[in-house]
Amino acid sequence: MTGGGFLARNIAGFTQALESVLVTENLCRISGFMQSLDPRVKAVTLLIFIIFVGLAQDFPVLIAIFILALVLVLLSKIPVAFFLKRLFIFIPVFTAVIAIPAIFITPGTPLVIIAGQAVITAQGARTAGLLIMRVVDSLSLGLLLIFTTPWTKFLVALRWLRLPSLIVDVLGMTYRYIFLLLHTTNSMFLARQSRTIGGFSGAENRRWLGRALATTMVKSQYLSEEVYLAMLSRGYQGEIRTLNELSLRSRDFIWMAFTLVAVSLMFWSIYR
Amino acid sequence: MDSTFIYIAKNLNYDYPGGISALRQICFKIGAGELVALVGANGSGKSTLLKLLDGLLFPTAGELQAFGMKLSESVLETGNRAAEFRRRVGFVFQDPDVQLFSPTVWDEVTFGPLQLGISKDEVISRANEALALLNIGSLRERPPYLLSGGEKKKVSLACVLSLRPQVLLLDEPTTGLDPWSQGNLIDFLLQWADKDKVLVFSTQDLDVVEEIATRVIVMGAGHDIVADGKPEEFLSDSDFLLRNNLVHEHSHRHKELVHRHPHLHEHRHEH
Amino acid sequence: MYVVSAPFWYVAVQRVRKVLTHRTVPALALFSAFTFILMMFNIPLPGGTTGHAVGGTLVAIILGPWAAVLSVSVVLAIQALLFGDGGLTTFGANCFNMAVVLPMVGYFIYKVISGNSDINSARRLAGTIVGSYFGIIAAALVAGLELGLQPLLFHAADGTPLYAPYSLNIAIPAMAIGHLAIAGPAEAIVTGLVFFYLQKSHSAFLSRQASQKDEGKLWFVWAGALVVLAFATPLGLLASGTAWAEWGANELKEILGYIPQGLGRMSGIWHAPLPDYTIPTIGNIAGYILSALIGIAVVGFLLWMLGRWISRKKRIKQNPTSTGVS
Numbered sequence: 001m002t003g004g005g006f007l008a009r010n011i012a013g014f015t016q017a018l019e020s021v022l023v024t025e026n027l028c029r030i031s032g033f034m035q036s037l038d039p040r041v042k043a044v045t046l047l048i049f050i051i052f053v054g055l056a057q058d059f060p061v062l063i064a065i066f067i068l069a070l071v072l073v074l075l076s077k078i079p080v081a082f083f084l085k086r087l088f089i090f091i092p093v094f095t096a097v098i099a100i101p102a103i104f105i106t107p108g109t110p111l112v113i114i115a116g117q118a119v120i121t122a123q124g125a126r127t128a129g130l131l132i133m134r135v136v137d138s139l140s141l142g143l144l145l146i147f148t149t150p151w152t153k154f155l156v157a158l159r160w161l162r163l164p165s166l167i168v169d170v171l172g173m174t175y176r177y178i179f180l181l182l183h184t185t186n187s188m189f190l191a192r193q194s195r196t197i198g199g200f201s202g203a204e205n206r207r208w209l210g211r212a213l214a215t216t217m218v219k220s221q222y223l224s225e226e227v228y229l230a231m232l233s234r235g236y237q238g239e240i241r242t243l244n245e246l247s248l249r250s251r252d253f254i255w256m257a258f259t260l261v262a263v264s265l266m267f268w269s270i271y272r
Numbered sequence: 273m274d275s276t277f278i279y280i281a282k283n284l285n286y287d288y289p290g291g292i293s294a295l296r297q298i299c300f301k302i303g304a305g306e307l308v309a310l311v312g313a314n315g316s317g318k319s320t321l322l323k324l325l326d327g328l329l330f331p332t333a334g335e336l337q338a339f340g341m342k343l344s345e346s347v348l349e350t351g352n353r354a355a356e357f358r359r360r361v362g363f364v365f366q367d368p369d370v371q372l373f374s375p376t377v378w379d380e381v382t383f384g385p386l387q388l389g390i391s392k393d394e395v396i397s398r399a400n401e402a403l404a405l406l407n408i409g410s411l412r413e414r415p416p417y418l419l420s421g422g423e424k425k426k427v428s429l430a431c432v433l434s435l436r437p438q439v440l441l442l443d444e445p446t447t448g449l450d451p452w453s454q455g456n457l458i459d460f461l462l463q464w465a466d467k468d469k470v471l472v473f474s475t476q477d478l479d480v481v482e483e484i485a486t487r488v489i490v491m492g493a494g495h496d497i498v499a500d501g502k503p504e505e506f507l508s509d510s511d512f513l514l515r516n517n518l519v520h521e522h523s524h525r526h527k528e529l530v531h532r533h534p535h536l537h538e539h540r541h542e543h
Numbered sequence: 544m545y546v547v548s549a550p551f552w553y554v555a556v557q558r559v560r561k562v563l564t565h566r567t568v569p570a571l572a573l574f575s576a577f578t579f580i581l582m583m584f585n586i587p588l589p590g591g592t593t594g595h596a597v598g599g600t601l602v603a604i605i606l607g608p609w610a611a612v613l614s615v616s617v618v619l620a621i622q623a624l625l626f627g628d629g630g631l632t633t634f635g636a637n638c639f640n641m642a643v644v645l646p647m648v649g650y651f652i653y654k655v656i657s658g659n660s661d662i663n664s665a666r667r668l669a670g671t672i673v674g675s676y677f678g679i680i681a682a683a684l685v686a687g688l689e690l691g692l693q694p695l696l697f698h699a700a701d702g703t704p705l706y707a708p709y710s711l712n713i714a715i716p717a718m719a720i721g722h723l724a725i726a727g728p729a730e731a732i733v734t735g736l737v738f739f740y741l742q743k744s745h746s747a748f749l750s751r752q753a754s755q756k757d758e759g760k761l762w763f764v765w766a767g768a769l770v771v772l773a774f775a776t777p778l779g780l781l782a783s784g785t786a787w788a789e790w791g792a793n794e795l796k797e798i799l800g801y802i803p804q805g806l807g808r809m810s811g812i813w814h815a816p817l818p819d820y821t822i823p824t825i826g827n828i829a830g831y832i833l834s835a836l837i838g839i840a841v842v843g844f845l846l847w848m849l850g851r852w853i854s855r856k857k858r859i860k861q862n863p864t865s866t867g868v869s
Contacts, residue, residue: 243386
């Protein structure tokens with residue numbers, strides 16, 4: 001991998017990260033079903049479903065949850081193709097890495113024999129299948145939460161869940177400054193790229209990266225001190241006070257009722 | 273204690289933690305209604321002085337009084353006096369990425385009043401008022417990284433205005449602004465000012481000084497004050513300006529003659 | 544995993560608040576943002592491969608171990624929520640491995656090596672390199688432990704593992720080897736280089752941070768516990784010989800000879816397609832987990848195939864007449 005590749009790859013990485021975030025933020029602004037729910041309700045109910053993904057011992061529950069997720073995607077006016085694409089980008093590699101070997105390794109009754117050596121067992125296939133479904137389900141629910149909740153609303157939910165304000169404040173501010181650092185780092189890379197004709201060696205790139213990171217670190221630290229002064233100047237006294245304007249509406253209650261019913265069904269299905 | 277002045281500086285000195293001097297023997301008195309321009313070359317200590325005026329830094333020697341009260345670390349630690357001071361003095365940093373540390377514009381503009389314990393309804397109305405003043409209501413939900421340079425500067429000002437301060441401290445407010453925005457800002461500041469308020473701003477742009485300031489404090493290379501008075505007194509003294517690195521010099525060659533003249537402006541307004 | 548991480552988080556919040564006081568929020572936020580960026584970098588490694596670093600040990604050295612715990616946790620949380628690629632469900636485990644084990648163990652080893660030497664000395668630099676390397680190895684080993692325990696703890700009535708199917712015997716060595724080869728050097732290189740340039744060009748900054756940093760009195764107790772946790776099981780496995788089941792020491796040497804080469808080639812191949820999967824995925828935990836999982840899978844598969852091949856050879860030696868398909 002030549003020097004030119006190094007710069008281009010990283011620049012592409014930064015830009016893609018930025019784009020990905022912007023796309024997500026846009027989805028959050030669509031007026032769909034999940035977007036309109038209170039973030040606290042969403043977080044808690046989706047968490048409950050994820051717990052059941054973990055508890056489930058067989059396929060019916062897992063498949064039902066996946067179908068529910070798809071229905072919610074539709075109701076929230078998220079493009080289904082986009083959703084599935086994001087979902088399944090991760091799956092194939094995971095499958096190849098964990099699930100497929102599991103098919104062969106798990107001891108049990110043989111199903112298929114390949115090339116006289118490798119054996120696919122029934123238990124192995126089942127393990128793999130369950131694994132895949134679990135991942136698909138948890139990812140779907142996670143993506144649903146992410147695509148329908150803007151970052152700031154999400155922080156409000158965390159505050160309400162009694163997370164220490166230090167953590168929530170740091171989460172919020174980190175998010176804000178990631179974009180600044182992404183931008184300045186990207187500029188550094190672009191500047192270097194514009195000076196590249198033949199490309200640099202791996203060692204040169206590593207050294208440059210070390211220097212660039214060291215400088216960025218020092219600058220970040222300096223920036224944090226100035227930001228502190230800016231916060232002080234406007235009355236900061238250790239804990240950021242916020243508006244926290246959240247209220248439950250009828251659809252939140254409807255959704256919670258539905259969750260309750262679904263949970264009871266799943267519970268019965270698993271533990272009967 | 274003279275309580276008629278808003279700021280009284282007595283022999284202020286400030287040294288950086290490493291020991292390097294940033295301000296030396298600074299003395300002045302600023303009263304209500306003044307519009308003070310701090311000018312001086314880079315490194316003359318303008319930003320540091322502004323931070324001292326906002327109680328963000330404290331003098332290593334000398335004394336600074338604001339609103340009849342001596343500014344020190346203990347005074348501004350916590351409590352009502354601190355909150356009152358923070359409410360009365362607003363500081364706009366030069367770098368908007370320092371000033372704008374909240375996730376959205378709305379969060380930023382509501383930050384000040386919220387920290388001061390003002391009631392939620394009041395906070396919301398003040399925030400709306402500040403946004404309207406600068407005509408940026410449409411930027412309410414925007415995160416800072418999606419703002420243009422000019423928008424950032426406006427939001428920086430708005431989030432301080434929501435405090436309804438009596439004193440405005442601005443660090444290089446017009447640097448980086450296009451002429452149109454600059455004009456808008458100047459008009460706004462002139463409108464904002466009144467006999468009870470104080471404006472102190474640092475700048476290197478003498479045109480802005482001419483348009484706004486009722487008083488100029490010139491900082492010299494020695495980190496002290498070399499001049500303090502009405503703008504008219506110095507702005508036409510080209511020697512003075514050159515000496516203190518406030519203007520640059522042009523050199524023209526006419527055959528054997530080298531013609532030097534300082535870069536000065538002369539305004540002609542149409543009224 | 545949240546249960547195990549919780550006490551660390553609690554102590555971290557208390558300590559960091561005490562040291563940084565009011566400056567905590569902006570200081571941590573900017574440092575976390577910095578760590579986030581660091582984790583995104585695609586680093587060219589000697590030999591032509593690339594890798595990603597976490598930087599947990601670096602933050603621990605500059606800000607202190609507890610601040611590092613919080614910082615990396617914040618970054619993992621944001622990555623999980625921002626990129627939505629599976630980090631959400633594995634957050635608890637990731638946090639423990641990368642935000643708790645990695646910086647604490649890394650910092651522990653760094654302190655052990657650098658002792659009281661001057662902040663600008665070569666000994667300190669050596670400490671950062673070795674510390675960061677073993678910090679990430681420790682994280683990998685603990686991850687292996689977590690994976691390896693799952694079949695033991697969670698399985699259905701007929702013995703089918705409900706989650707990860709690899710036993711301790713496979714999971715731990717697989718994770719270890721995968722990381723010794725790639726993630727370890729990436730981490731050590733990045734941490735070492737940054738620290739080197741801090742020493743060279745920003746020594747005032749470094750000195751100031753060193754004097755302001757506070758670890759708290761009992762940090763080494765916590766860190767020590769983690770060191771034991773990380774290294775005890777694998778060492779135990781090796782010592783008792785059960786790591787390789789019925790294979791003896793000779794086979795062990797044969798296998799170890801094959802694996803790193805195989806891994807090296809595989810990693811070269813694997814890292815090429817991966818960047819095409821939304822690079823954010825690579826720049827964060829998913830990428831990390833992926834390489835870890837790839838390590839497991841590759842090694843596990845190879846080990847298993849080799850094991851079968853070897854034991855088949857053994858059986859053929861013992862029963863020359865049998866054509867044995869097992």
